[in-house]
Amino acid sequence: MKLTFLSLTLFFCTLGSIFPQAIQAQTMVQKQAVPPATEDSIRFSLLTCGAGEEIYSLFGHTAIRYENFTRGIDAVFNYGIFSFNTPNFILRFTLGETDYQLGVTSYKQFAYEYTWTGRDVWQQTLNLNAEEKKKLLALLEENYLPQNRIYRYNFFYDNCATRPRDQIERAVQGTLEYADDMTSFQTGISFRDIVHQYTIGHSWARFGIDLCLGSQADKDITRRQMMFAPFYLKDFLAKAQLKNIPQGMERPLVSSEDHIIQSPQQTSTEEAPSPLQTAFLLFTIVTIATAYGIYRRKSLWLLDLLLFLAAGVAGCILAFLASFSQHPAVSPNYLLFLFHPLHLLCLPWMIKRVRKKEKSIYMWANITVLTFFILLWGIIPQEFNLAVLPLALSLWIRSASNLYLTYIRK
Incomplete structure (x- = not known):
């Protein structure tokens, strides 16, 4: 990778x-x-x-x-x-x-x-x-x-x-x-479509490009x-x-x-593991760990720290591109509803409340946004890499788990 x-x-x-x-x-x-x-x-x-x-x-x-x-x-x-x-x-x-x-x-x-x-x-x-x-x-x-x-x-x-x-x-x-x-403009082809044509067999490159390109890349050209x-x-x-x-x-x-x-013909093979396979593996690990945490009534704050830290760093990169880059088609990027700098900025207060199993307004806000993002996936005017879905579900599960532990603690 x-x-x-x-x-x-x-x-x-x-x-x-x-x-x-x-x-x-x-x-x-x-x-x-x-x-x-x-x-x-x-x-x-x-x-x-x-x-x-x-x-x-x-x-x-x-x-x-x-x-x-x-x-x-x-x-x-x-x-x-x-x-x-x-x-x-x-x-x-x-x-x-x-x-x-x-x-x-x-x-x-x-x-x-x-x-x-x-x-x-x-x-x-x-x-x-x-x-x-x-x-x-x-x-x-x-x-x-x-x-x-x-x-x-x-x-x-x-x-x-x-x-x-x-x-x-x-x-x-x-x-x-x-x-x-x-x-x-009635061509049915977008910049992202052409990018995908030339990244067959290079799934990690495609995943990185898809993260950076915003909704403008999905309009017909x-x-x-x-x-x-x-x-x-x-x-x-x-x-x-x-x-x-x-x-x-x-x-x-x-x-x-x-x-x-003319060079010797080379067979293009898909990279393994692919971003989708890796994301589903992460989702599986998070789901199993969350089930264990609920059963034992443990917050698993270290897992939350790693997940939201990674999401926050990705959000800082995407926000920087969308706000300051002169490159076309990187803004607006609706992935900022999933990966955003607030994950990083609010991380210390969020983890503190998670460890104490106290009510977290940030977790409520996060699960609300993630729920709308997942439910509206098909109608948001931006094409997302499929590997993003299990990543979004992983963050959703962790937010829901922490809210549930807060509820049963009462």
């Missing part, structure tokens, strides 16, 4: 892929005294990379490949560069103040990275004319200037997939039209917003058409697609 505070916050960079090597500036287009390149000697491609095993690579990655056969240049423009060594990295991630940057590396180095980590790469050759290629190169070079290469990362709206898309759209002539309506995920971008671009171009003929944006790096 690798779920730590680091893994809870690191999911915000799941769309980025780490390239810790020094950025190879010499792979940029050099102003050499060479014959002018013809249209056929330059090729631009969109690279879509398969998922890795780490939480920050589950969604894959996107980059732009630039080949100039006349000058012998084969470079990859990568908007997914970030560093764990940045001062206050975890805090900045949590607050949504993480900066990514555009880096350029040789394709040889790029391919080595993905071959070594066993991640597939697909290449979509862009069907651009000479002017469009020239403009796209100018846009990428402008982005790579020291004053422009760093940007404020946003995991749903401004990331390593949306940046290449935006540059391609700016470079093409005429109108780029996708096969589907890109602005309608447009197809254009789906492009935050690299493989959605790949699929939409594959069907896109360029229309109203000066030549008067429409053409597909992608002329060909190739699977350029």
Whole structure:
């Protein structure tokens, strides 16, 4: 079970892929005294990379490949560069103040990275004319200037997939039209749905992400917003058409697609124990212990201390995200009715009354809130991870048990 505070916050960079090597500036287009390149000697491609095993690579990655056969240049423009060594990295991630940057590396180095980590790469050759290629190169070079290469990362709206898309759209002539309506919200797909698609087999990562994402993540999104995920971008671009171009003929944006790096197929296996299994195990232990406590008329205050301490710490993290983070879709989060800082703040007084088997207003308030939360589970406008239910029931049972012991003491 690798779920730590680091893994809870690191999911915000799941769309980025780490390239810790020094950025190879010499792979940029050099102003050499060479014959002018013809249209056929330059090729631009969109690279879509398969998922890795780490939480920050589950969604894959996107980059732009630039080949100039006349000058012998084969470079990859990568908007997914970030560093764990940045001062206050975890805090900045949590607050949504993480900066990514555009880096350029040789394709040889790029391919080595993905071959070594066993991640597939697909290449979509862009069907651009000479002017469009020239403009796209100018846009990428402008982005790579020291004053422009760093940007404020946003995991749903401004990331390593949306940046290449935006540059391609700016470079093409005429109108780029996708096969589907890109602005309608009647899609039946939410940000959380896409997150779940890419976390199959990684139940603890999904559990951590589900805790952090609030109700905004469950609203339907447009197809254009789906492009935050690299493989959605790949699929939409594959069907896109360029229309109203000066030549008067429409053409597909992608002329060909190739699977350029193929790794051995790996079977995804579900992690064991899963969060749901662990939560049910905890619920079973709490239920048995509570039955024993009622039978022996013992308060089991140490068990309450551990449970409500954990719930309070989780609540502090969620409240911090909801109140201070600039990340989208983390607020409002209805899990704050279950996990909230009051568990931590009121813990000393609550435990004192539990030990003495005295009436606790906090326990009455807590069981009331938990009862409504459990009964209204299906109509609260937020999708909860199923592992949350046995956790809520565990807190409910402990509150009910303490109130019962207070009653029979009278």
